[in-house]
Amino acid sequence: MATEAAFTSRPETLAKYLKLDQKGSIMAEYIWIDADGETRSKSRFEMAHAFTLTSVSTVASTEKLGQRVVLLWIHPLRDVSDFRLGIAGKKLWAAAGLNAAARVLEVLRVAAASSVPSPFARRRVFGKPVGQPPAEGRYCSPRNGHDLQWGHWGTLKEKEYTPEDLPMWNFDGSSTNQAPGDNSDVYLKPVAVFPDPFRGSPNILVLSECWNADGTPNKYNYRHECAKLMEAHAAHEPWFGLEQEYTLLDLSNRPFGWPANGFPAPQGPYYCGVGAGKVVQRDIVDAHYKACLYSGIKISGTNAEVMPAQWEYQVGPCTGIEMGDHLWLARFLLARIAEEFGAKVSVEPKPIPGDWNGAGLHSNFSSKEMRVEGGMKHIEAAIKKLEGRHKEHIAVYGEGNEKRLTGRHETGSIDSFSYGVANRGASIRIPRECAQKGYGYFEDRRPASNADPYRITGILMETIYGSAE
Template sequence: MSYKAEYIWIDGTEPTARLRSKTKVLPDGAALPDWGFDGSSTNQAPGDNSDCVLKPVFSCPDPVRGGDHKLVLCEVYLVDGTPHPTNNRARLLPVAERFAVQDSWFGIEQEYTFFQAGRPLGFPETGFPAPQGPYYCGVGADEVFGREIVEKHMDACIEAGLAVSGINAEVMPGQWEFQIGPAGPVEVADHLWIARWLLYRIAEDFNVAATLDPKPAKGDWNGAGAHTNFSTKAMREGYDAIITACEALGGEGKVAEHIEGYGHGIADRLTGEHETAPFDVYTYGVSDRGASVRIPWQVEVDKQGYIEDRRPNANCDPYNVTRLLVGTCCAALEKAGQV
């Protein structure tokens, strides 16, 4: 007997990478080998030197095919054995290892929007639906669109063993969110990429597309983000470390560095309206969803916990987001002796 391994990787499309996948049939019990692909068709190689290599780094049960079939997340390498320039996971690994003693945890809130026939699911053929307000965490056919897909996606994430921790309808019709975490910087990003693939794949069966566009509908509608909750052991044990992390994120050069790594089109979403801070201004505050970084009110009460970086776009690469947060915050905590 054989099993199917769906090899999944992140391509080189700019400004926002896409997911690609293909199926390898393997004998039962066989290990997952490296595999090649045509990088000239994924914006990762020229046509006259097109071979790239897929190296499996994470696998889980395939809830779409069932049985013993697997989903296999891969890093992309060049044939000389070095990471491909688009391989952001490889850039994260040494940072995560360097600061591993601080035991970073992440929870990423992935917002996304369903589209069908060229418009957000739930939008009328002409004009616009009623203004946002009743849709967030709503219930009823006049307020919620795409729930069947969302439920199937959540079930699939659970069956795959991903660290999914919840779902909810978002502020705009056809807009939803799922959460991955708590998990470490590499694990949370691996799980998020697989969860994204499952979302696209399951929505296929309903002739619906899911998009991570950070501003899928222009005008007076919320954008789509990937709010990132972050803590270290010191932050989970004391408030001073939380303030140190918040201050570090606003340090010299850090605002621009993080914004650059938080997803394309971020200026369209971070306008200072619709529960955002302007992309070029850094602020933090308790219970403030209009700040760049929010300290939850319970964290201030308990004097320990986590922070929420509200800036990452829905289309961010989570390997970049976790690398930047660990690199900035953990270095500052180390310097302050708060580890």
């Protein structure tokens, strides 16, 4: 509590020590040290010593206000946990005028933006402050298939929680188009628990399903049916990996880095790009990746995409219902982090008309039969079944997908089904290494970036293996 006061009551002082790094994205880490090993004030924390570091051993400025110490660690490569080790660390410790036995009470990490003076760069993302209040549980749920609703957050007793331990909450469904005004209560049923990267341990994020007052799943509760399909066909051990593409927009809904009255250079140098003029807002991408790792989300990669200001992250492999759970939480974390940087996250399938790539949610799938020698026959059999239900899949693969699936810009046509080896212009792509080995997985390239992962994974299971009954 005392530490939090330092960051909220003295933002102008703290901002002085958060000089933005001109060379690119960095990680900043705060350390609060009590030189005599005690915490003196719980109600108000005055910054005692503050050091702005441009390297491991350089103290740029100091301000002595008392016994306690706040150290702003700005170094992109070194872990702060052992910064006292070695000659440089000992020099730094001595320069601070601290006793070598001074005890580190906490380590607080935040992401420092190189281009946006974000409040995210002044807030802890990891760490447990001294005097931690009772745990908070934040409830969130998919709202309408492509948007995430932030439901409630409340105080819980500090302990390890499973979904079954947590209480159900309710909210006004009439304000979210999930219920009529005269019967507006919608209930949040906890189904998955994740560590909260914003408030730190022991706080949690709670993914919930939406249920109506009569005990039926809400109309936007696609998870319920998906979970039944996954349970019915669990013997096939389905693995999924989803590739979430998105576009970062400024507050005027213009892609970041685009000219106000024109367009950037044509596509070509932006995909997996590095350097100014090729990529923007890497700070958001990096902070999102770290937050996902902290929360236990199975994020497996990220990259700049073909269109400037467009990025992608990959989640998986995940088994069964876990795929939708992890992707929805990853979506929430991205929107929450982008908020701190004054950015919008667009999952429109075709955010910019013309000769620009759209945004998809490419869905990779395999079963245990497909992942072993001879698995190609099972892959081909599955693709044949997908061909027979092409229209049914398109119906749940995202709104506005017809603007994206044109047969151009690495897509197949929305009106026809196709597949091929290493063909990114097909509905289904079989990776070349899988074709050569004779087993592996396939990629469904049809889903749009705004599609619901529960609907994607659910219909894949239903088409290939049958209904849950």
